Amino acid sequence: MKVITRFAPSPTGNLHIGSIRTALYSWLFARHYNGKFILRIEDTDLSRIDLMAVDSILNGLKWLGLNWDEKPFFQTKRLSRYKEVINLMLEKEDAYICVCSSEKLLEIKNKQIKLGYKPRYPGICRNLKIKKDKLNKNYVIRFKNPLFGQVIFQDQIRGEIIFQNTELDDFIIQRSNGMPTYNFCVVIDDADMKITHIIRGEDHINNTPRQINVFKSLGFKIPIYAHLSMIFDESKQKFSKRKHAVNILEYCQNGFLPEALLNYIVRLGWSHGNQEIFSKNEMIKLFNLKSINKSASIINTKKLLWINKYYINNLSLDTLTQLIYEYMTKQKINITNGPDLKSLIILFQGRHATLKDMMESFRYFYEESNFFNSNIEQKYNVIENCVTLEMFYEKINNLFDWEDKYISMIINDISKETSVQKKDINMLLRISITGSLYTPSISSIIYLIGKQKVLLRIRKAINYIKMHKA
Incomplete structure (x- = not known):
């Protein structure tokens, strides 16, 4: 048997991590057995379709490297096939026309709820044998679900699952607008595409017996099912498309590597011993x-950042340089207006968890910013510090050999001459030149920024202090 899996999202919003996990597991299972992985866009619910979401799905999977076999399939391009099967089911009397109004159905539902019953269609039109050509009002088509017996299937994660047919009602397979419904289309698609294994979230378990009954009705081979447990956010709330639908490409925009994201997601429910990195x-x-x-997984952002940092730290210098170059260029940072990126990567090695963090640390080498943060001002932007900054300006201006070690010597000399501790001078220079409280060796930073930029920034800091603190 050739293994064929599928990922079948509905384009009603961006994919969240739970959806990507389903895609990843389906892709890995197919690749493990040298099978096929099919991408199918379930877009028959026209009222909820978001065309931007289609692009999000396709581009997100491409970025992650989860390549699909054959073309992506769109259900709206298979409507003639669904209609053909529905007509066949009507002829076989495995489906029937229902003319119950929405008002009548709502009244029945409210009565059932009031009496403590599970809401379900009571089969009013089941045996009326209504013909389409004699109708002049809206109707739907329902599947004639078996009235007795059980649906039993062996879930690959959860073991045997049993549903009584009496728990299921005659669900709609074609809406009043003529569009087929999810639980019907998915069966026809899975059968036509010869899907062997369906890996999806546990929220689909209740759909499975309905789909299996349609498979049986049409004489199609029933796939093997594996239902994944839920993923919860860090506050232990269930992930949902409405609340957590972060476009997967936002991870790219925030400086995560696709390999790291896949490594993190694969461990949300699957493991191989104690191995963390794959x-x-x-x-x-x-x-x-x-x-x-079988247990639910909980998102851990710190773990994701740890994995991403691991991948960044294990890239070759050339590869990381190219990645950060592309990342910063997309942010319209002029890389030619400053030091060589490789020098910065070496200097900041091991400090960053994302490319975005790295870019923010590198930004002050290439761009002028407002470095006078009000929280920092109170301690360091005081008039007494002008003396130290003036001394540093003069000595740097007269420095002939622009080298890290000579810059460091100047800082040492100023500390001795002023009796100001070196760590305080370093912090003053760090804030005045970079606007940041945290950097590697300030002498190395000054060396890489360059003499002219450093002089301009020191003068700017002196003028600012004199203007606002005098």
Whole structure:
């Protein structure tokens, strides 16, 4: 049997991490068995379709490297196929026309709830054998669900699951506007595309018996199911498309590496011993459904940052330089107006968890900013510090050999001459030149920024203090 899996999102919003996990697990399972991974866009609910979400799905999967086989399939381009099967089901009397009004159905539902019953369609039109050509009012088409027996399936994660057919009602397979519904389309698609394994979230468990009954009605082979447990956010709230639908490309924009994100997501429910870091090839080789945990997973942003930092720190210098170059260029930072990026990467090595953090640390080498933060001003931007800054300006201006060690010597000399501790001078220079409280060696920073820029920034700081603190 050739393994064929699918990822079938509805384009009603951006994909959240739970959706990406479903895509990743389906992709890994197919690649592990040298099978096929199919991307299918379930877009029959026209009232909720978001065309931007389609682009988000396609571009997000491409960025993560989760390549699909064949073209992406769109359900709206398969409407003639669905209509063909619905007509066949009507002929076989496995489906029927329902003319119950929405008002009548709401009245029935309210009565059932009042009596403590589970709301379900009571089959009013089930045996009326209404013909379409004799109708002059709206109607829907319902699947004729078996009245007796059980639906039993062996979930690859949860074991045997049993539903009584009496718990299920005759669900709608075609809406009054003529569009087929999810629980019907998904069966036809899975059958036509020869899907062997369906990996999806546990919120689909209740859909499974309905879909299996349609499979049986049409004589199609039933796929193997694996339902993944939920993912909760850090406050232990269930992930939802409405609340947590962060476009996956925002992770790219925030400086995460696709390999790191995949490594993090794969561990949200699956494990291989105590191993934390997996290359994509290792994931493909080791992934299996038996190692998926039944328990819910909880998002841990610190863990994601740790993994991303690991991947950044293990990139080659040339690769990381190219990545940060592309990242900063997209942010319209002029890289030619400052030091070589490789020098900065070496100087700041091991400090950053994301490319965005790295860019923010590098920004002051290339751009002028307002460095006088009000919280910092109170301690360091005081008139007494002008003496230190003036001395530093004069000595730097007269420095002939522009080298890190000579800059460091100047700072030492000023400390001796003024009896100001070196650490205080370093902080004063750090704030005046970079606007940051935290940098590597300030002498190295000054060296890489360059003499002319440093002189301009020191003069700017002196003028600012004299103007506002005098």
